[in-house]
Amino acid sequence: DVQMTQSPSSLSASVGDRVTITCRTSQGINNLLAWFQQKPGKAPKSLIYGASTLETGVPSKFSGSGSGTEFSLTISSLQPEDSATYYCHQYDTYPITFGQGTRLEIK
Amino acid sequence: QVQLQESGPPGPVKPSGTLSLTCDVSAGSITNNYLWSWIRQPPGKGLEWIGEIWYSGKTNYSPSLKSRVTISLDSSKNQFSLRLTSVTAADTAIYFCARRGGWSDNWNLNYFDSWGQGTLVTVSS
Numbered sequence: 001d002v003q004m005t006q007s008p009s010s011l012s013a014s015v016g017d018r019v020t021i022t023c024r025t026s027q028g029i030n031n032l033l034a035w036f037q038q039k040p041g042k043a044p045k046s047l048i049y050g051a052s053t054l055e056t057g058v059p060s061k062f063s064g065s066g067s068g069t070e071f072s073l074t075i076s077s078l079q080p081e082d083s084a085t086y087y088c089h090q091y092d093t094y095p096i097t098f099g100q101g102t103r104l105e106i107k
Numbered sequence: 108q109v110q111l112q113e114s115g116p117p118g119p120v121k122p123s124g125t126l127s128l129t130c131d132v133s134a135g136s137i138t139n140n141y142l143w144s145w146i147r148q149p150p151g152k153g154l155e156w157i158g159e160i161w162y163s164g165k166t167n168y169s170p171s172l173k174s175r176v177t178i179s180l181d182s183s184k185n186q187f188s189l190r191l192t193s194v195t196a197a198d199t200a201i202y203f204c205a206r207r208g209g210w211s212d213n214w215n216l217n218y219f220d221s222w223g224q225g226t227l228v229t230v231s232s
Contacts, residue, residue, distance in 0.1 A: 030214070032214060032215065032217070036219065036222075041224065042224055043203075043224040044222040045222075046220050049220075050215035050216075050218075055220070095171075096144075098153060
């Protein structure tokens with residue numbers, strides 16, 4: 001299985017800040033990595049696919065980058081509504097695997 | 108925008124019993140270009156992919172659950188289902204259904220683009 005190491009597990013930031021979340025994979029995944037946002041009781045929401053392509057309708061404050069085995073999600077101009085848990089997942093190899101999640105708190 | 112909604116048992120599932128869930132797909136059809144998946148999240152833990160099904164009925168399962176899992180599809184009802192046998196407390200989780208692309212000419216698109224909000228299934232006597 002492709003192991004996904006996501007960091008940090010949690011972070012706290014202020015309104016207006018920019019944060020970066022990292023996802024490392026145990027092997028190359030042909031950049032077939034996606035990011036999504038999860039809020040309690042809500043359906044997860046896709047943000048980024050193909051490591052860096054923004055999902056339709058997602059604000060440009062979200063951006064993805066990386067290649068090989070290291071990928072990142074950057075969120076700029078943080079707002080209170082960005083408070084959520086963020087996950088990466090790889091879809092290159094079965095079984096599909098997920099990062100452990102990063103809980104983002106907006107102070 | 109396609110919408111997915113999980114439904115399941117109103118109460119706990121007994122240990123050694125069978126867990127059955129259904130995912131209703133609305134504002135879109137179960138078509139040949141997508142894979143229809145089940146994913147779960149035990150309380151306080153990470154996400155685990157369970158398996159998926161094509162419109163054709165072809166399935167892919169997680170090796171760790173393969174012996175206990177069956178995913179099926181009913182295109183006439185626009186829904187797909189999960190059946191997990193011989194459940195234990197370790198199967199207590201929020202179960203999500205999700206859709207991902209099944210494009211052979213653009214692998215970039217084969218990510219989970221739509222999710223249900225999840226349903227909590229508890230295994231308890």
